[in-house]
Amino acid sequence: MSALDSLYQQIILEESKTRRGGDLRDDQLDGQHLPANVGQCHQLNPVCGDEITLRIETAEDEVSGIHWAGDGCSISMASASILSDMVVGLNRAEVAALIANFREVMRSRGKLVADEEILGDAAALSGVSKFPARVKCAMLAWVAAEDALNQTR
Amino acid sequence: MTGTANHGHSLPLTDTEILRIRNDFPILEQLVNEQPLVYLDSGATSQNPLSVMEAEQEYYEQRNSAVHRGAHTLAVAATDVFEDARSTVAAFIGADDNELVWTQNATAGLNLIAYSFGNASVGKVCDAAKKFAVGPGDEVLVTEMEHHANLIPWQELCRRTGATLRFIPIYDDGTLDMAAAATLITERTKVLAFTHVSNVTGVINPVAELVALAHAVGALVVLDACQSAPHLPLDVKALDVDFAVFSGHKMLAPTGIGGVYGRAALLDAMPPFLTGGSMITTVTMEEAGYLPAPQRFEAGTQPISQAAALAAACNYLSETGMARIHAWEAELGKRLVKGLEGIEGIRVLGPPAGVPRAGLAAFEVAGVHAHDVGQFLDAAGIAVRVGHHCAQPLHRRLGLNSSTRASTYLYNTTAEVDAFLAAVAGVRAYFGVEGASL
Numbered sequence: 001m002s003a004l005d006s007l008y009q010q011i012i013l014e015e016s017k018t019r020r021g022g023d024l025r026d027d028q029l030d031g032q033h034l035p036a037n038v039g040q041c042h043q044l045n046p047v048c049g050d051e052i053t054l055r056i057e058t059a060e061d062e063v064s065g066i067h068w069a070g071d072g073c074s075i076s077m078a079s080a081s082i083l084s085d086m087v088v089g090l091n092r093a094e095v096a097a098l099i100a101n102f103r104e105v106m107r108s109r110g111k112l113v114a115d116e117e118i119l120g121d122a123a124a125l126s127g128v129s130k131f132p133a134r135v136k137c138a139m140l141a142w143v144a145a146e147d148a149l150n151q152t153r
Numbered sequence: 154m155t156g157t158a159n160h161g162h163s164l165p166l167t168d169t170e171i172l173r174i175r176n177d178f179p180i181l182e183q184l185v186n187e188q189p190l191v192y193l194d195s196g197a198t199s200q201n202p203l204s205v206m207e208a209e210q211e212y213y214e215q216r217n218s219a220v221h222r223g224a225h226t227l228a229v230a231a232t233d234v235f236e237d238a239r240s241t242v243a244a245f246i247g248a249d250d251n252e253l254v255w256t257q258n259a260t261a262g263l264n265l266i267a268y269s270f271g272n273a274s275v276g277k278v279c280d281a282a283k284k285f286a287v288g289p290g291d292e293v294l295v296t297e298m299e300h301h302a303n304l305i306p307w308q309e310l311c312r313r314t315g316a317t318l319r320f321i322p323i324y325d326d327g328t329l330d331m332a333a334a335a336t337l338i339t340e341r342t343k344v345l346a347f348t349h350v351s352n353v354t355g356v357i358n359p360v361a362e363l364v365a366l367a368h369a370v371g372a373l374v375v376l377d378a379c380q381s382a383p384h385l386p387l388d389v390k391a392l393d394v395d396f397a398v399f400s401g402h403k404m405l406a407p408t409g410i411g412g413v414y415g416r417a418a419l420l421d422a423m424p425p426f427l428t429g430g431s432m433i434t435t436v437t438m439e440e441a442g443y444l445p446a447p448q449r450f451e452a453g454t455q456p457i458s459q460a461a462a463l464a465a466a467c468n469y470l471s472e473t474g475m476a477r478i479h480a481w482e483a484e485l486g487k488r489l490v491k492g493l494e495g496i497e498g499i500r501v502l503g504p505p506a507g508v509p510r511a512g513l514a515a516f517e518v519a520g521v522h523a524h525d526v527g528q529f530l531d532a533a534g535i536a537v538r539v540g541h542h543c544a545q546p547l548h549r550r551l552g553l554n555s556s557t558r559a560s561t562y563l564y565n566t567t568a569e570v571d572a573f574l575a576a577v578a579g580v581r582a583y584f585g586v587e588g589a590s591l
């Protein structure tokens with residue numbers, strides 16, 4: 001597989017169009033007056049304009065819903081879609097561990113092999129780590145999710 | 154020689170000349186991702202020919218010293234290099250020696266101008282400096298197509314002084330709405346700052362018309378010549394602008410050097426921005442007198458080797474012939490736009506083929522984000538710029554938040570443009586979006 005093909009695996013191209021969780025409405029973008037179990041975060045990559053607003057809803061200790069609106073490259077949109085499919089039903093500690101693992105793989109400059117047991121479909125994004133300029137794209141939704149979850153109680 | 158001075162009729166460079174030119178740019182001869190490098194990002198930063206690198210090396214090998222300061226032989230030699238460089242670069246843009254101030258780049262140059270205007274607007278200032286003052290009721294006018302470098306310094310000036318920032322809108326094809334310009338330029342307008350050539354659409358603005366409108370109301374004209382000084386014969390006196398800025402790294406020179414042109418009478422009356430050593434006459438514990446321009450604006454140790462290198466770059470460009478370079482890039486620009494317009498699902502920003510433009514083209518690919526387009530092209534060894542190109546308001550106006558830009562220079566060949574076009578033709582199939590529309 002060429003480096004380009006490892007970056008743009010079929011599943012990534014598909015997820016970037018499916019955009020699971022990409023249903024945050026325009027009137028929800030400002031994120032004002034959220035109940036305590038809901039957190040929301042806006043992330044922007046000023047270099048390329050990739051942008052996401054991501055909302056996480058919790059019930060007790062678990063993520064019960066995730067919704068986002070965004071515009072960006074296929075990597076950033078696929079990453080948000082895959083993330084949305086993974087986190088519902090996980091508890092805080094599990095989400096934190098998942099994000100930490102993903103971040104470590106992304107920052108490894110291609111040295112770490114993603115563990116599919118842990119990362120599931122997100123393992124398909126491991127090709128991104130060989131393209132330092134794209135790591136931010138892949139991390140965008142995950143950073144937003146981390147921040148949004150930290151806001152919830 | 155027929156002696157015609159009209160650069161519109163200059164012959165473009167020929168393929169043989171370009172192959173010779175390319176030998177002067179060692180960086181171009183490399184493989185990127187196992188493909189010959191096709192460098193189409195000179196609008197962001199250009200490559201340096203050997204003569205430019207040699208000028209910098211020669212300075213450090215033979216003359217490195219403090220300028221305008223020492224009595225020793227090397228200091229004199231360094232000062233000569235520095236001031237000769239100023240003459241060369243000033244002549245290159247049609248200015249006199251004392252009308253060129255060195256800066257780090259165009260951004261620093263625009264900030265120098267805006268902050269100097271700001272310094273003339275607050276506190277106690279002498280009468281001569283009052284013509285630069287702006288305040289409540291005054292307007293600073295820019296255009297909707299500006300690079301952030303020619304927008305934010307003016308936003309900040311207005312924030313500090315209470316002046317109002319306004320802008321001349323553009324049409325859908327990227328050209329300036331000159332009817333709006335005529336109504337927006339009024340007695341309240343104190344400054345008109347605009348780009349000569351857009352770094353996104355390649356639009357070449359009607360400088361003479363804008364200068365006439367501005368001067369009729371006594372406004373000062375600041376020209377962003379970042380994308381024109383490298384690519385076409387520039388004569389700031391003929392254009393009759395009051396100030397102009399440019400960046401060396403976009404015109405075959407290294408980073409860290411650029412310039413501000415200002416009319417001599419204006420520069421000598423304008424309060425300084427950066428202050429400190431090398432720009433003063435008599436200094437007491439209470440106050441200081443300032444040297445005339447250009448030294449008044451060159452506080453601290455200056456980029457000497459970079460100035461020498463920029464002079465070498467101007468010599469390289471002059472010897473090749475700016476009119477011929479411009480004619481060549483116009484051909485490449487036309488080829489780019491025609492080629493891109495012929496590819497399904499591509500929208501070119503800016504004027505359609507047939508309308509004069511600089512040798513660059515930014516475009517949108519239906520269904521594929523610019524970042525992905527750039528990645529795909531990079532895998533083919535093709536270097537382009539992706540993103541908003543430091544022009545967010547322009548992109549927003551055109552309904553986008555990013556685009557892909559190919560920009561050419563004197564070392565690019567038609568074969569490279571064709572290789573680029575062939576690669577772009579494969580983008581949508583690769584990303585599986587052939588059905589998507591713009």
Ligand SMILES: Cc1ncc(COP(=O)(O)O)c(C=O)c1O
Pocket residue numbers: 196197258259260261300302303348350351352377379380400402543
């Ligand atoms: C039109 C225009 N103005 C200003 C600039 C800023 O130049 P620099 O970053 O060298 O200061 C650029 C460079 O991108 C430009 O294209």
